[in-house]
Structure formats: C-alpha cells, structure tokens
Amino acid sequence: MQRVINNIVNNDILPNDVWKWNYVENIIRQTMELYSFKEIRTSIIQSQELFESYLNYYSEEENSSKRLLFNLNGVSNLSLRPEGTITVLHSLMKNNINELQSRLFYIGPMFRKQNDNKLSQIHQFGAEIIGSDDLLTDSEIILLAIKVFKSLEIFNYQLEISSFGCSKCRINYVKELNKFIRSHQDEYCPECHYNIKLNPFQVFQCENSNCENISNLAPVISDYLCKDCSSHLKKLQKMLSNLGIAFVIAPYLPTAFNYYNRTIFRFVIEENGHKTILANGGRYDFLASSVLKKKVHAIGFSADFESIIRVMENRNIFMMPKNQFKVLISPMAPNLDVFVLQIAQEMHENNIHTIILSFTKDFDYMTTIADNYEAEVDIRISDELIREGKLLVKNNLKNHQEPVQIADIGNYIQTIKKSTIIQ
Template sequence: MLIKRPKGTQDIIPGTIEKWHYLEEQIHKVCREYGYQEIRTPVFEATELFQRGVGETTDIVNKEMYTFLDKGQRSITLRPEGTASVCRAYVENKLYAQTLPAKLYYLGPMFRYENTQAGRYRQFHQFGIEVLGADDPLVDVEVINLLWDFLQRLGLRGLQVHINSVGCPQCRAVHGEKLLAFLMDKKDKLCPDCLSRLTRNPMRILDCKNKDCQALITNAPTTLDTLCPSCRQHWEKVQHYLKLVNIDFMINPKLVRGLDYYQKTAFEVMAEGIGAQSAICGGGRYDGLVEEIGGPPTPGIGFAAGLERILAVMQNQKIEIEDRNKAGVMVAILGDKARQEGFRLAGQLRQKGIITLMDLMGRGLKGQLKYADRVGARYVLILGEEELAKGIIIVRDMKIGDQQEIALANTVEFIEKQINSSEFEI
C-alpha cells in the first residue's frame, strides 16, 4: 500500500459507522428535548480566533494547532475545539439580538497536532453545547444535566463527574497572589513547566502531573479557598442544583482546565478502561470569552464530549447497538428475463421502505442464496424462467428455512405483510 491515511486520522467504515449514526441520533434527540439548536461553523477559521479565544498560554495554541497560510497569505487554522467558533458565529450573526439565551449544540471533527495514543487522535470528533447570555447557576446545572442524561441513555456505567470552581478574574488574581506567596520558598523545586506557569497562569500549577510538584502543592491554596462572595454563591448554588437532579459529583479543587477562558464552574467526566486519556467530556463557564472576541459582554457555558472516547467506553463495557441495516429481502434471479422482472420488483419493494438487495455479481442461485445469508436477508425471492412462465415467485424464509410459491403479482403486498407482522424479527 503506497498511500496511507495521515497519522492520527481514522477511516470509519461499514461495521463501525452504524455506531456513529446511533451516537449522532442520540445527540440530536437529547439536544432537541432540552431545547438546543444545532449550529454548524467552518472547520477552519482565522488563526487569531483561537489565539484570542482559546488563549496564548494554552498547549492547544502553543503546540497543537494545524496552522497554514492559504493562497491569499491568510493564516488559517483547523479548529482545535468548538467553543471559540460558536462564540464567533454568535457575534458575527448577531444572535444576541435574538431571543436569549442562545442554546446551541455542535457536532463534528476537531484537529490537534499531537502525538497519538489511545483515545488521542489528530482528527477527532466532539459533540458540544453552549449556552450564551445566561449566567444563572441553574444554567450550569442544565448543561451538566444534559450531558449526564445523554451518557446515561447510552448506558455508560461507572462514570465520575468532577467539578470545581476556578473563580472570576478578580478572585483568581487573589488566588494567584496567595499561591505565589505559598510557593515563594519552594520555587526552585518546581518543574520547568510550572516555573513558567508561575508568571503566566499560576493556577495551572495546581493540576501539574509532575510528582514533585504534586507533593509541593498538596497544601497549596486552591481557587475554592479564595472565591469572592459572588463566585462563592454561584458555586454553592451549582452544588445545590446538582443534588436536586441527583447527579453524583466529586469536588476536585485541583481540576483546573487548560483553556484560558474558563471562569467559575469547571467540570469533567471521567471513565475507566479506555487508557490513560480518561476524560470523555470537559466543560465550564466562560463569561468573558464573547467580549474577548469582540462581542457584547455575554456569559457563556458549555462542554465538549469526545465521541471516540465515548465509543471506546461503549466498547469497553460491551454496549451493543441494534443493527438496523440488515436486508429484508434479497431478490434472486435466474436468466435475463427474470433479471429484468426482478429488478423492477426490487424497485417496488424499496418504494415501500423495505431494504432490498439483488444480485449484482452474476452469481448462480447457490451463490445468491449464500450472499443473502451473508448479508442477513430475511427473505429471498426466487425468480427464474419457470416461475415467470407460471406467473409465480418463490418466497424463501431464510430464518425458518421454508419456502412457498405465491402469485408474482401479489409479491409486494405479501412481503409487506410478512415484514410488518409481529412475528417478523431480523
């Protein structure tokens, strides 16, 4: 094989695509029920959008973006996440002038230039929702509730919701100072990454995975310790509402998400058994983002869920989905006249919404039956010169292994009745 797909990309082929279709259906369904509307934005944007929207200090912007110059020398970036684009579209289309809040969801591929591993790809898919224009803690919980509901409907078990509040810029500044003071005499023991975080984004030292740093910060002040009265009240209410809707959550003061735009509520959903990358969804509140990219001051909150990771959990937990693509009917034909009549018949059956296949390989009857068996067709209609001459057709039930002759003219009606009868099971 000469040409292979680029590193970190995936071909989704028959056998797997059914799972994607199923996931996508569930997404559309749950979003509709919660009153969210789909938004589709370009898969590439001006690089500046992500630099400003995601944040210059983030790994995404620093090392993971697929950026290139187009023929007009514009710097273009394949979107690494969805929130910045949705906010841009919200501003550009003046959705703030319509009924608020804007409750939006999206679904599609994202791109990050990273080394691959289990659950990490260069092109991956996210489903996400965003609520723009509402700052009530109830909104935070509606968002988490939708997410949780969705995951429960899929039948996923053993998931954990981690939640934290990182405060607003004001209380975060206070936290930064306290953290700095706390680390004053420990500076030289921090890892190089954390040393640079110290000045750029000290909060992120809290979730450094380096063991030495972990030890240093065990008793460090967390953002929860320094919440201002307003943020504290918001945080208390979020917890209250979460309990109200019976969502078990775990407060994780070290949960400090990588994207610069998060404020107040931050959360993640973790799963086991899918490798080191165990976060299947992440989200939070980003009240300053819309303003940052040139819109009116607008509170916002949302999450993004990784579809590959959710599928990995489903596979790990052996959650099967029904295959609805099995053929109902396979038309087996012998001879050219039968071929023509069978082709016509297949067309009629398809018009009735019955999945109908027919031989396209010039196989003999035996081969056609074998094919019907392979593709899981329930009925085979056998039509040859003899049947044609008598004006009949043989209906073979592949599951029972039985067959009968019926009048050719009644075929569609007969099959329709069979398939709609309560006994019919693929």
C-alpha cells in the same frame, strides 16, 4: 479504528460501528431537545486568527495556539475547527443573532494537532447557554450533561467542580502556579515539559504517578479566589447538594482550554485503571464578551464521542439493533437486470429492504453471499419462470419455496413480513 497515515490519525468510523454513533447522536439530540436547546452547525473551515486570539490565555509561548491548530497547507490564515465554543460564539456574532438567551448545541468533528505533531480528527458534542449569569444556568448545564449520561446508561462517574476565578483573582494564582512549576520543572515528565509552556494547568492532567505527586503539592486555586468568586462556588455547591447531585471539589484545574471563569466542571470515569474524561465545561463570560464584543455571560460543556463510545463498549451498554426484514433478489441467468431492478422497485414501493445480487455462474459464491446477508426471503429470477410471468420465492425462515406470480409479488412478500416477528 485508529490508524496513522501520512502523520494523520485516521479515525474512520466503519460500517459495523456506525449504528453505535447514530444511537449516541440520537440520544444526545433527543435530550438537547427536551431541554429546548437548538442545534447549530458551524463551518469546519475557520479563520486561524479567531483561535489564535482566544486560545492563548496563560501560555508563556507566543502563538501557542498554533501548536494545536490544524492549518490548511498552502491556504494562509485558515484552520480546521479545533473546538465548538469559540466557533458558536463567532457564528452568533457574524450572523447578528441577538437573542436574549441562546440555548445551542452542536455535534461534529474537531481537528487538532496532537503533542507528537500528528493531526487528528475527533468528534464532539457540546451545549452552550449564552446570555445568563444566573447560578441556575450553571446548575442547568450540569444537569443536562447528567441527563445525557443517564440516557446513555453511563453511571458511576465522578462530577468534579471547581472555580477558575475571575480576571482579578486568577492572576495571583497563575503567578504562584507558574513559580511552583518552574521550581519543579526538571521533575516533570517529557509530556508535561511540552505542555507546561502551552498551558500550565495541563500538568494536572498527567497520569504519571511522579507528576501527580509533584502536582499534589502545587498551590490550590480555592486559596486565591476573591470573595465574589468564592461565594459563587459555595452557592453552586449548595444548589447541587440541594438537588441531590453528588460531586467533589477538585483542588486543581485540569482544563484543556483556559477561557473559563468561575464555575468549571468535568465528568470523570475510571476505565481500566485510567481516568477517562466524559465531558468538561464551565462558565466563559470573558470569552463570550470578547467574541460578541459586548458584555455577555455564558456557560457550556463539551464531550468527546470517542471516549463515550469506548466507555459504552467496555461496559456492554450497546444493544445490537434488530435486523430489518429484507429480501435478496438474484438473477439466475445473465440479461435479467431490468427484471431485477423492477422487482427491487416494487419492493421499495412496499417499504421492503432489498439486496440485489449480480449474476454469476458460480452458484456456490452466490449462495455464500446470500447467506452472509441473512435475508429473510430470496427472490430468484430465472428465464424459465419469467416466461410464465413468475418468480421463485424462498422463505428462509420456513425453509419453503414456491413460484409466485410477478403481479402478486408485493402482497406475497408483505404477508411473509407480517408473519415474522421482525417487522
């Protein structure tokens, strides 16, 4: 549920939705393990300088990354983690991890300033292969993303691929692109105006039809690629075609971050007439070499949980999990707390899920709460029965109740549990 309080976009994940997040996270973890990626958990608090150094590419504005960074008020030089790739690289460098090829994935919150200056928390996962310039790796990382979506039963997306060129050939393209944008600046929408200075490529993200019409006339990167970059892109296309992977060549480069080189890709899905980006990624050899301070090649992708979960909800992909067999324990008189807790402990020893109710004289209220929990069994503890060493057990599935000896309660409940379909 999204609410804005004190300029913070509050993205709390509420109890009725958390199971969906866990479901998606489990599938991601299983898929990453299948591909032999190891999880890395980087610190949420990071140095501001780290991102200022690496997120400023191609911006005309000095310190443009500050517009994105979520700084900690009063604590200079600290920022909350805005994205995963730079933090993963920095962690490898700080911790002296020098494996020939690192295959890593992360899951966690990222913090960014939105265009309207509101501060927001998003949740992402991503995978990185650090240490290979082989085209095989470009294809593998794309196949990994495809496998994640397949496991989540998300289909009908479009895979767009392109090349971000290299430091030699991209300069000419960026020059021409900036020239084009400047000559059409007045025609772009206010949002694009804001973005242009920060990252000229963001005009390609705008869904305003007027902006789209202008951007469709912009110079195309493929006309500017050098021989090596062009051949790299062709080989990737050939490899993907041979693997039977459907893709389109995107003429433009709508990337959120500009630290890529050569292969870039994104997965886009149509949702209620809008494009939702499921994941995007690419090769970032220069970024990896700058952070790790040695020549190294790398490629990765990241995806937002919010988008993926929204797509899955809209397509009714989620299946409600089965209810756990559970027992509701309620005292029918005051001062029975110790008995209540002892019975609960006995249930926990038998791996039975419990709900404990507090005593209240308002039995209607108690019954309403009990009904809401939909427990399969109610155990009622009363003064009279306790004196006889018994509890009242109500099997809600059979609408049957009877007193049971306290000593037998564990076995008695286990027998009911086994007799139910839900186990």
